[in-house]
Amino acid sequence: MTRTLFPVLTVLFGILVIWFLAVAPMNIRVTLDQAARAGGDVVPAEAVERREASTLSLLLNNRSHIAGGYDLDRPRLPTPTQVGQELWKTTGAMVLKGRTWSKRSLIYHGWITLQSTFWGFLLGTSVGILGAVLVVKSRVLEMSLVPWAIISQAVPIVALAPMIIVLSSQIGIEGRGFPKALIASYLCFFPVMVGMIKGLRAPNAEQLDLLKTYSASGQQQFLKLRVPASLPYLFTSLKIGIAAALVGAIVGELPTGAISGLGARILIGDQFGTPLAIWAALFAAAILAGVLVTLIDRIQHVLLNKMGMRT
Amino acid sequence: MTSDTVIKAENLDLTFQTNDGPVHALKDVSLDIKKGDFVSFIGPSGCGKTTFLRCMADLETPTGGKITVNGVTPHEARRSRAYGYVFQHAGLYPWRTIGRNVRLPLEIMGYPKAEQDERIKRVLELVDLAGFEKKFPWQLSGGMQQRASIARALAFDADILLMDEPFGALDEIVRDHLNEQLLKLWAKTQKTICFVTHSIPEAVYLSTKIVVMSPRPGRISDVIDCPLPAERPLDIRDTQEFLDVAHRVREGLRAGHSYD
DSSP, rough: OOOHHHHHHHHHHHHHHHHHHHHHHHHHHHHHHHHHHTTOOOOOOOOHHHSSEEEEEEEEHTTTGGGGGSOOOOOSOOOOOHHHHHHHHHHHHEEEEEEEETTTTTHHHHHHHHHHHHHHHHHHHHHHHHHHHHHHOHHHHHHHHHHHHHHHHHSSSSHHHHHHHHHHHHOOOOHHHHHHHHHHHHHHHHHHHHHHHHHHTTOHHHHHHHHTTTOHHHHIIIIIIIIIHHHHHHHHHHHHHHHHHHHHHHHTTTTTOOOOSSSHHHHHHHHOOOHHHHHHHHHHHHHHHHHHHHHHHHHHHHHHHHHHHOO | OTEEEEEEEEEEEEEEETTEEEEEEEEEEEEEEETOOOOEEEOOOTSHHHHHHHTTTTTTTSSSSEEEEETBBBBHHTTTHHHHOOOOSSSOOOOSSSSHHHHHHHHTTOOHHHHHHHHHHHHHTTTTTTTTTTOOGGGGGHHHHHHHHHHHHHSOOOSSEESSSHHHHHHHHHHHHHHHHHHHHHHHOOOOEEEESSOOHHHHHSEEEEEEEEETTEEEEEEEEEEOOOOOOOGGGGHHHHHHHHHHHHHHHHHOOOOO
């Protein structure tokens, strides 16, 4: 753990530095426009001329205004500190005020998204594992199922999501929970299926021959060799699968006019021009994904260690 | 067929069809193996020694000739679990402890739980691994892992032990030790052992009968009876008798293997 901590923090620090430096050029135009409107001294003074000028020359000619770009209400690119403050305002601070489940709290929206993620993950994982078992068991099913599984992933989910929602309301399913979970599972099943096919086929010829010399049945071969051999592969794909399910749940919230969930926060933030809200929701989603993947990683570690497979 | 013949091959052929044309892995192979024999198969790569062993085990199907194991076809012999097979790699399941690895064939063959426990204890003692039951394979050295895989093959009542270069991947010192133990095991269990190797000293030291094979097509070029006494300490390998047999094996290998 401590061995990975240092490199991770180094990269994080590098990203923060680049991000911080990028704020000045990204925000200079907005800053100058505001300053000009407020009657400040801006070079060039005309908005039309500023549009023509390069970002670099604007920065060089208006050095006194650069600092203003780090303190905008609606910046093009907020600073890490602004995002951090917004994140705290909508999570920790809400908890302290006893408004954890308020509509303004990202914990509330995160919880909504997490539920869809969870059901989508459960459904997607089940479908993925079942698909893998069928494919490994039968050559015919492999030839008929695998191409469709691959094609399914070539369809852009943003194009499919609205149709899933329209169709599920058409067949009388109330609420957005089910279609969101369905979209999440659509993204989640594929990595699980691919990983499990690989895992169930992991035993080598010698291991299979050994069972043959015992004249073991197909079911014994499956349960005593293929399933345990596939577990490390399963966990690797579960980690990809849960992150994909989260993305699916968020995508499921985007095109639907949903008002709760992290995806809805991103969409609303965009429509109302509040970039801080978008960034905060984005980071909340990233943190949530990190927590979920770490959780599965821990379970994997404990379980496989218990099984004698060093991880 | 006499009643003490365990494995009988008559004019056995096996041809693999490959993209480069047919490969004659075995051609016209005939051999009788008697009960209690320790037979070594020796020869250069591609001589069909492993393929022959796999035919006995019903892991390959001959394309011609006849082979019987315990008087029945290899398939029937495999169905009745007539042999234990030891592979080149120990191939222990990493997720099972040594004890549970040995238990694997017993589970599959449906032995009652109490008898499983009793057999695991007995065979682990036989290969000198008592006390390692709860260890995982990665906690054992290569030689110990291979011993565990032999224990796994001995756990159920098969009179025949088929071993495919079981000590090939081990260093000489460990190999010496395991050879010595294998002889003791053979004396104790009275099993019929077929042993594939490419080491001349190993073949001479272990066997009652040495089958020298040569490649392209894979065939038997010589069968040598080893006159060494049943009791074989390691230093028997320095005696003239031993060296004579080794010399004959070497001659047989040279005769069957042209390099042009």
